[in-house]
Amino acid sequence: MPLDTSSYSLALLRLDGRRWNELRRLTAQISTQASADGSSYLEMGNTKVICTVSGPSEQKAAGSDRGERDKAGVRVEISVAGFSGVERKRRGRNDKRINEMATTISSAFQTNLFTNLFPHSTITLSLHLLSSDGSVLAALLNASTLALIDAGIPMKDYICACTAGSTSSYSSNDESADPLLDLNAQEELELPFLTVATLGGSDSVSVLVMETKVQVGRLEGMLAVGVDGCKQVREVLDEVVRERGSRILEGTKL
Amino acid sequence: MPRETAPSLNEKLFFQKALEENLRIDGRAFDQFRALELEFGDEYGVADVRLGKTRIHTHISAQVTAPLPEKPFDGLFTLTTELSPMASPAFEVSRPTPTELLLSRLLEKTIRRSQALDTESLCLLAGQKVWAVRADVHVLSHDGNLVDAASIAVIAALQHFRRPDVSVEGESVVVFGLEEREPVPLSMLHFPLCVTFSFYDLGGGAGEEEGEMRVLIDATSSEEMLRDGGCTVGMNRHGEVCQIAKLGGVPVDAVVLLNCIAVAGQKVREISDFVKGRLESDRKKRDKGGWMEELRAENDRVS
Numbered sequence: 001m002p003l004d005t006s007s008y009s010l011a012l013l014r015l016d017g018r019r020w021n022e023l024r025r026l027t028a029q030i031s032t033q034a035s036a037d038g039s040s041y042l043e044m045g046n047t048k049v050i051c052t053v054s055g056p057s058e059q060k061a062a063g064s065d066r067g068e069r070d071k072a073g074v075r076v077e078i079s080v081a082g083f084s085g086v087e088r089k090r091r092g093r094n095d096k097r098i099n100e101m102a103t104t105i106s107s108a109f110q111t112n113l114f115t116n117l118f119p120h121s122t123i124t125l126s127l128h129l130l131s132s133d134g135s136v137l138a139a140l141l142n143a144s145t146l147a148l149i150d151a152g153i154p155m156k157d158y159i160c161a162c163t164a165g166s167t168s169s170y171s172s173n174d175e176s177a178d179p180l181l182d183l184n185a186q187e188e189l190e191l192p193f194l195t196v197a198t199l200g201g202s203d204s205v206s207v208l209v210m211e212t213k214v215q216v217g218r219l220e221g222m223l224a225v226g227v228d229g230c231k232q233v234r235e236v237l238d239e240v241v242r243e244r245g246s247r248i249l250e251g252t253k254l
Numbered sequence: 255m256p257r258e259t260a261p262s263l264n265e266k267l268f269f270q271k272a273l274e275e276n277l278r279i280d281g282r283a284f285d286q287f288r289a290l291e292l293e294f295g296d297e298y299g300v301a302d303v304r305l306g307k308t309r310i311h312t313h314i315s316a317q318v319t320a321p322l323p324e325k326p327f328d329g330l331f332t333l334t335t336e337l338s339p340m341a342s343p344a345f346e347v348s349r350p351t352p353t354e355l356l357l358s359r360l361l362e363k364t365i366r367r368s369q370a371l372d373t374e375s376l377c378l379l380a381g382q383k384v385w386a387v388r389a390d391v392h393v394l395s396h397d398g399n400l401v402d403a404a405s406i407a408v409i410a411a412l413q414h415f416r417r418p419d420v421s422v423e424g425e426s427v428v429v430f431g432l433e434e435r436e437p438v439p440l441s442m443l444h445f446p447l448c449v450t451f452s453f454y455d456l457g458g459g460a461g462e463e464e465g466e467m468r469v470l471i472d473a474t475s476s477e478e479m480l481r482d483g484g485c486t487v488g489m490n491r492h493g494e495v496c497q498i499a500k501l502g503g504v505p506v507d508a509v510v511l512l513n514c515i516a517v518a519g520q521k522v523r524e525i526s527d528f529v530k531g532r533l534e535s536d537r538k539k540r541d542k543g544g545w546m547e548e549l550r551a552e553n554d555r556v557s
Contacts, residue, residue, distance in 0.1 A: 020446055024321050094350070096358065096362075099355055100356065101357050103355065104502050107483075107501055108501075108502035108503070109502075110502065111482065111503060111505070112505075165438070194498065197506075202505075203507055203508045203509070204503060204505030204507055205506055205507070207500060207502070208498055208499075209499055209501065210495065210497055210499075211363050212497075214495055215493065215494040215495075216489070216515060217493075219495060219515060220512055223512065224509070
């Protein structure tokens with residue numbers, strides 16, 4: 001274990017000084033790239049993501065990997081910058097973890113967007129992870145939502161995501177374990193955590209990914225805190241979209 | 255690129271109608287697995303799992319290699335999955351499909367990342383020699399629910415496998431053949447299994463809140479093609495959740511998901527008992543004359 005979060009029980013403050021239910025600073029911009037159909041830039045703490053959307057555009061004959069013709073397909077490309085992490089690591093084209101995230105994002109938006117309005121077409125999301133400090137999948141999902149809104153593609157509701165963890169490491173079976181909201185990279189390394197994405201302010205979970213071992217009794221608390229966090233995220237994203245909208249109305253585009 | 259034939263409109267409607275009347279095409283209950291069959295090969299570490307028409311063959315092998323430089327005390331454990339055109343015409347050689355990607359990732363997360371196999375026990379000489387255990391998962395026939403079947407196959411095969419006994423003296427390692435000394439089982443910390451749920455939204459798309467949800471366990475491949483979303487839960491019999499993967503798809507209420515996890519725990523316990531029974535009967539079959547206990551070289555684990 002690289003570090004020890006056992007100091008949490010003393011002051012109930014986490015390593016970066018947050019309480020259990022506090023998100024990191026979440027800021028976002030919309031329409032950052034002029035050339036793309038839709039784009040966004042999102043920061044969750046030190047995790048920084050750019051997303052650009054192109055499309056809906058005509059489906060390429062060869063690359064029609066998504067089957068149905070009466071709906072638009074959602075293609076997701078994730079590129080992780082070499083300088084994003086602590087170690088400079090070259091990732092191959094077929095890193096399974098990255099590919100899994102891409103399939104997840106694609107599948108989540110495939111059902112959330114009204115893809116039936118755009119038959120024979122593809123919506124391409126290209127995501128760039130500039131800096132990674134935990135909650136990567138959540139940041140990618142949030143950035144995608146914003147960019148798709150900017151591109152004007154109709155969707156049922158925002159997909160908002162965040163992570164939730166639990167202060168008890170697996171071995172200590174203490175009852176006093178607190179759930180935590182929005183973990184950073186250090187906390188992700190040693191605590192059990194899950195990434196949850198909900199549809200707007202509802203309790204409907206679109207994505208739920210957990211890769212660490214945790215007692216089944218902890219899960220309910222973690223999920224509740226995660227879903228609650230998603231509602232907070234939605235407020236922030238909504239604010240960004242509304243601000244952009246009012247600027248357009250005022251006529252001062254950008 | 256050949257693709258699985260999509261279900262026709264008639265099939266879709268028939269299936270949906272049946273779901274509305276709480277029926278499945280093959281007459282099973284919603285939370286019922288297909289007939290599960292598990293056989294072991296003559297060799298140690300060969301398991302053949304049949305779940306309805308899905309059939310998975312797993313082979314465990316071990317050899318002595320050098321450890322990774324960053325983990326000198328840990329043995330190696332690799333899981334490789336193979337979906338050949340034999341399993342389904344939709345699969346091609348050397349072109350990974352999303353199915354294969356998810357299968358290997360989910361197995362990896364459930365079994366390897368959750369430390370089911372105690373890799374530290376595979377160390378022979380720190381930094382120089384460790385056991386490299388390899389699990390090859392071959393899908394012989396694909397009729398849905400590959401992940402659950404594969405997790406059962408790998409866990410059963412790992413428990414069935416025996417590695418050759420070794421003796422370490424100073425810097426020299428002697429590996430004894432199967433005839434010389436009775437081989438020893440691997441040290442497993444827990445036995446995680448996967449249970450996959452398929453979600454069907456009967457709301458008809460536009461209905462916001464009224465959308466009725468049906469949750470099926472152990473979907474066949476035609477049920478899998480028609481589903482609106484899925485969720486795979488990896489758990490062990492002690493109620494530890496090793497992974498959850500609801501990778502997109504139709505949004506499901508959080509309460510329904512928690513309910514799924516509770517059901518998964520119960521199913522995992524049933525399947526674990528089944529696997530345990532089969533291992534026991536296989537052990538009795540091998541134990542001719544009752545000498546196994548005498549030949550055993552390992553020490554009992556004191557807990």
